[in-house]
Amino acid sequence: MSADNKRGKNREIIKLNVNGTDYHVLVEHRETLLEVLREKLQLTGTKDACNQGECGACTVLLDGRPVLACLVLAMEVRKKKITTIEGLAKDGGLTPIQESFIKYGAIQCGFCSPGMILTTTALLAENPKPTRRQIKKAIEGNICGCTGYNKIIEAIEAVRDKNMDEGS
Amino acid sequence: MRLPYFQYHSPRSLKAAFMLLKKIDGKGLIMAGGTELLNRMKFRLIEPEHIISLSIIKNLGNISIRENQEIEIGTMAKLTDIAHFFEEIKPYKALHEAAYQVASMQIRNMATIGGNIFQDTRCMFYNRSRDWQRVVPPCHKRGGNICHAIKNSKRCLAVYQGDMAPILIALKAKAVFYTPDVFYEMPVEEVFSGNSREPFITGDKKILTSINLAPPERNLFSTYRKYRIRDGVDFPLAGIAVALHKDGDTVANLRLCLTGVAPQPVIVRDVENIANGTKLTEKIIKEIAEMAYNAAHPVANLEDTPDNRRFMVRQIAYDLLMEAIHVSR
Known part of the structure; x- marks a missing residue:
């Protein structure tokens, strides 16, 4: 593996729109949306279970469509609207x-x-x-x-x- | 499981993607939907240094009907969109059925037709965790020289389990590739090498841009069904695609293609000799189902036994053709 590819080199600050709020997050290219949501934004409602696309616990909505956060790179969703379970309830009232x-x-x-x-x-x-x-x-x-x-x-x-x- | 380190690129045009692919020279891979690729990377079955995403290139995700009525499916078209688009186009109903049966709703919302066609071959001795890889000696596909499925096998026997390719092959679809000089097309079956270790012949210096289908004909009937343990999420343990052209009451042309039974989709040879020009009676259908059975050569490397999978090929072929003569009447 080339030196450029080692830890820390491939990082970028990107803008993510999660539950209607824009966040500027420093992410590694290899990080999945699941890792960024849970570890960088502390939105731990999205669950990390099988981590290989079989169980659906990490489901989030991308522009209204359900996808698996464990199989999406954070870099891929820069222009999308992301909805997690935290974004459903409005003003304390459940859906x-x-x-x-x-x-x-x-x-x-x-x-x-x-x-x-x-x-x-x-x-x-x-x-x-x-x-x-x-x-x-x-x-x-x-x-x-x-x-x-x-x-x-x-x-x-x-x-x-x-x-x-x-x-x- | 974290992904290995890599550099992510998202070129804005096909030309830029191609130049990048050329520049990194074999050290990177193209990513479409990513559902299959990222999984293999998580298992460290592959560790590319670069990932080139096609996600922001314009118009690659469209499905459109051209002026001459040909249907063009962009390489980045999501399986969900394909399932929707073909629901109402009767002759190509099988594309709806195949796309709708892939994995789960979440995966269909991410996975693309290009990625589905170019998914790697699978084997229950290959698609395993890193712990497994540490304790079990490497097989052919992992760079070793043994096979865990069949002892003493000189070659890899991993299975191609794509759902979209067999029906595209049965329908004689064309794959269109981009190079800076020219777009060129080839029949979908020709992208397969038949070698489990390197399942595709295209090399890495071309980019699939679309799949083209002939204008839908009224006398065409197509269908796809797959055998799997669970009715959702699972890959096909055997799958059969049927394309039946009728001419009034008789068969003008019949094509059958199997998946999940070999390193590449298998066209059942010579069915047209038996079926064409006949009325497709039950006797002939039984004969064709037997030919499908004989064309399938599964080995013990997926979740069910080879015997069961082969038996199901015969049974599904029989069922589909019996339904076909009723529906297409």
């Missing part, structure tokens, strides 16, 4: 999806919840009336070891049904 997750017991240990809730947020923003099948398909990339998924699906369906009542 209907978060409320529903609590009400239906869809949160147990809570490790998958940030990713699960962000995936659901993106799903319902794109398709407010998903079928059970579409819900299952959407959360296929979020692994939960506690709930057995049924309570999570029930929580999402409750939000959907409420959407439907309001829509009709």
Whole structure:
């Protein structure tokens, strides 16, 4: 490996827009968005679990679309709007999806919840009336070891049904 | 797991990307979506000194219909967008099915068609943690000279598990490459070398810019299905793509392509001799499914046994073709 590539050489100050706030952060080229969020911005709601793109615990929204923060370089998201679980609640009030997750017991240990809730947020923003099948398909990339998924699906369906009542 | 140290580049044009690739001369790699590349880097299976990201080059992520009705899929088009785009284009429904079945929603939002085609071959003795790599002697793919899947094998047997390439091959799609002098195209099947260690023949001094598809024809039917343990996230343990041209009631042309059973996508040879001009009865379909079975040569290096995977090739081929004659009628 060339000397240039050694520790400390490949660093840059970049601007990241996280939850509506601009941050200027010094990042190494090799750092993933997950590392920057957790270690530099102290936004530890985004969880670090498998770190290889299989579990969905590190899900964040990039311009509204769920992606895995462990497989995105921080350098790649300079012009994007990043939303983490910390950015959902407004003025101390939880979103209907978060409320529903609590009400239906869809949160147990809570490790998958940030990713699960962000995936659901993106799903319902794109398709407010998903079928059970579409819900299952959407959360296929979020692994939960506690709930057995049924309570999570029930929580999402409750939000959907409420959407439907309001829509009709 | 942290990534190894590297220098990140994000050129603004194809020309700049090409010049950079030339300058770093084999010490760097092109990154599209990064979902597969970064994983391999985390496992230290590769440690490039430079990463050239194509993410800010304009128009590479577009999917468009040209004046002559050809469809052009930019190399950086996200799988989510591909799944959406082809949902309503009936003849190319298989592209929707294949893209929609890749990994998870999060990964489909990041992964691109270019990256999906150029994903490395995989093996359960190769895609392993660094701890594993420390205690197990290196195999062919890691620069050694043994194979853990089949003892005494003189060559690497890692498997190509891409979902998009087989259907693109069945549909006779063209891959368009950029060099500063000329854009040139070649059939997608020709980018594969058949060698598990170096699965692609393109070398590193060309950049895939788009995949071109012929104008959709009304009499074309295509479909893709894959076998895997879990119904989400998993790579295909066997996958089959079918492209069926009909001429009224009879078959004008049939192409089958397999994935997950060899170091490259496998075209099932000679099916057209049996199918073309016939009405594709159940007897013929059984014969074709048998040919697919014979064309697949999986070895014991993925999560399921070779026998099961081969059996599933025959079964899925049968199912897809039976459905095809009903749907395309």
